[in-house]
Amino acid sequence: MSENHEYLVPFSDKSRSNLRAGCENCFGLCCVALYFSASEGFPLDKDAGQPCLNLQPDFRCCVHKSLSERGLKGCIAFDCFGAGQKVSQVCFCGYDWRKVPESGKQMFEVFLIMRQLHELLWYLTEALTLQPAHSIHGALSSMLDETECLTHLSPGSLMELDVAVHRADVNTLLLKTSELVRAEARRGYKTYSGRQKTFGRGADLIAADLRRNDLRGANLRGAYLIAADLRGTDLSGADFIGADFRDADLRGADLTKGIFLTQAQLNAAKGDTSTKLPSSLTRPLHWGLSKNQANE
Template identity: 65%
Template sequence: MSENNEKKHPAPGSRRLRLQADCGNCYGLCCVALPFAASSDFAEDKAAGQPCRNLQPDYRCAIHSKLRQTGFRGCTVYDCFGAGQQVSQVTFGGKDWRRTPETAEQMFEVFPVMRQLHELLWYLDEALTKEAAHPIRKELLAALEKTQRLTEQGPDSILQLDMASLRTEINDLLLRTSELVRAEAARTWKGASPRRKSYGRGADLIGAKLRGADLRAANLRGAYLIAADLREADLRSADLIGADVRDADLRGADLTGALFLTQFQINAAKGDAQTKLPPALTRPEHWSA
């Protein structure tokens, strides 16, 4: 494949390397554009568009090494899917909102929209890596290329996007991918007592006792797994898109091949060295050894 074709059609899975935050090429957008309220995740209130008091002139965090100890746990959980550097370096061509304050308001409005676009790219790129999704590969690729083009538009166009319609369109493809992948996984495990659990979107599993549970190929889309005990649980090929796993105990759990899992979710959960993660995700520094 030629270099130009590789850039136009990168190998499935490789695009996610570009959808990881590169704070060195971002103007601290998540520290300014987004609001937060005093809570267990944030030590104080901050309005949208107001720079965090810990943001330094070089856009680095003054307390980065001790965020969790000083009440800013939420900062260690957040992930922008690389939207920060896209908005800073591409959408606004490297313009610094401090030096060009006339761009600030629009830049802060574009950032959360770009994050949504990049999140959709993350899911679509993952879907394209699944052999079981081959029957809808052309549709997935078309959706990915369409979404990629949207990220390359100017700020005015980005702010006019109908994100609700786009998310609905792509979610249909992701749901079909999930069904294909989980059905294939269930066939593979036939005779090994796999149970394709379906809790329904938004299932209330807050604090659920699921230690050692066989959740292979389970449908956990949008499930509330806050503080759930998932120690040693088998979550291989489970669909976890949109699942809330804040403070869920994933120590020793097997998340190999878990569908549509993000770094944001992993950062919000608890785990250890025995937790098995998909290769595109990294083990958070705050997890136990």
């Protein structure tokens, strides 16, 4: 593997510590606010605002330790980016929807808005660490501050916020960041035996065998990578925003230099201890051992 990986700047996990789920400080909002269907890897069909049958009085899940064994992939993959504890402890000052039932409907709606804002904070925080995007770091920093301020609005103001407009403004900067990083990644590799291919946003790569493609610096935004074979691939500089990794095979893949990857995407994929991950993300507990380790 080439040693030319200078286009990324290491960043501290502390910079995103408030963007990680803290279930101990949340009122089980993801188990109540969301609509989900049993066909999507959840325990049952459930309407938005209705508590999941596995949610306990202390807001913990009674089957959390056996989600993988039960095949509850939807629960495994979900990540609130820390929005749950922000809404529970900051927006609603620690008053939960059980003790104050009249706050429930508003709390659940605010949670859905907050999750979107926290996801944007995740991407913007990472964008500010990417050296190729240094020319727009000022704009990124301003947008980060603006987004953070929005997360501290009152519940009523948050419900009036046009999140779609704000997402579009953020996305303009993230697209520019992606272009700069991916161009630098491609310049860093002079030769490669694999086939270079350009993918458009939302590319249909379901069950595709991508092992012979050169995916360094690839645009995989919104790509459908469901059950795709990415074993042993180098994904340096690839943009993963919105990519669907459900059951994608990442065994032996190198994602350390990929950009805009989230824990939820990893949780939905298949991998093992030979999969190389960015330092900001955690190897899912349900991933198995590598083939070599399994044979030891």
